[in-house]
Amino acid sequence: MLEVRDLCVSYGAIKALKGISFDVDKGEVISLIGSNGAGKTTTLHSVSNLIHKVSGTIKFEGEDITNLSPDKIVRRGLIQVPEGRRVFANMSVRENLEMGAYTRNDKDGIRSDMEWCFELFPRLKERINQLSGTLSGGEQQMLAMARALMSRPVLLLMDEPSMGLAPILVDEIFNIIKKISSSGTTILLVEQNAYKALSIANRAYILETGLFTKNGPASELINDNAVKSAYLGG
Incomplete structure (x- = not known):
């Protein structure tokens, strides 16, 4: 349903997203997890074309919406x-x-x-x-x-x-x-409460300083030692 490829976004000299790619399939709940400043909100704003993208493509239901105006994206x-x-x-x-x-x-x-x-x-x-x-x-x-x-x-x-x-x-x-x-x-x-987000998601992506460091089934990530240590208080 949603295909994001090689998405890069910068705020001046700060590279907020450094070439991330991900998919969302019909019927899924996908969680993006990360700390403050990781680029989670920037990702959503890029998909809705509320901010300028340096590069990358976004397709929604097979249509390239990378440069489509936000109001037309809403209508889709x-x-x-x-x-x-x-x-x-x-x-x-x-x-x-x-x-x-x-x-x-x-x-x-x-x-x-x-x-x-x-x-x-x-x-x-x-x-x-x-x-x-x-x-x-x-x-x-x-x-x-x-x-x-x-x-x-x-x-x-x-x-x-x-x-x-x-x-x-x-x-x-x-x-x-x-x-x-x-x-x-x-x-x-997009959610900072990682445990809640993983508990309802089909799949999840871990975003750190503009890059995905892990992704996979939420049921696996919720038991991942690195994810537990960084986001689940364990």
Whole structure:
């Protein structure tokens, strides 16, 4: 579904990505794991063409989208849940969800998908008319995820969904990610909580200072001594 080849990105003299290549197959949950500054968010922004790439190619469902504008990438079903939630603070929960569906005109489908979002995130239904900026951090993360789902993503890019959340909310968010995956949505997950990310992923890539140092089935990496030592506290 997604093919990234020899991707290089620089910020001035700093080489953020140094020729990484990876694939995401339909129906998978793929995790990118690494410490702060490893290049995880840069990878997602490159896929969505939100930043300039020095070199490399990106194909989505067989189409070269390397230089496609971000809005056209969204219309092809490649949707990102950004780091830091970035909800529209002065708009209500309902209005944020409607913004997620701005590329669509199927009113019945939009209504149905909004109800599905409320099944996944019951608290959002309770706060449907509340300004998003007044929600808790966990509720804003739920809204950011629901807003992305309103676009009917083929591939969902998720950037640090557990950041800043209490442990009980982290568990809830990851349970919902599993439900989204079970519904048929392919997921590329960037996450610092390596244990949680590996526990739900099919495969994972370990990113260190712009290069992949390991990759493979998540069930193997979670038991890898080097990965345990560096990322799992073991």
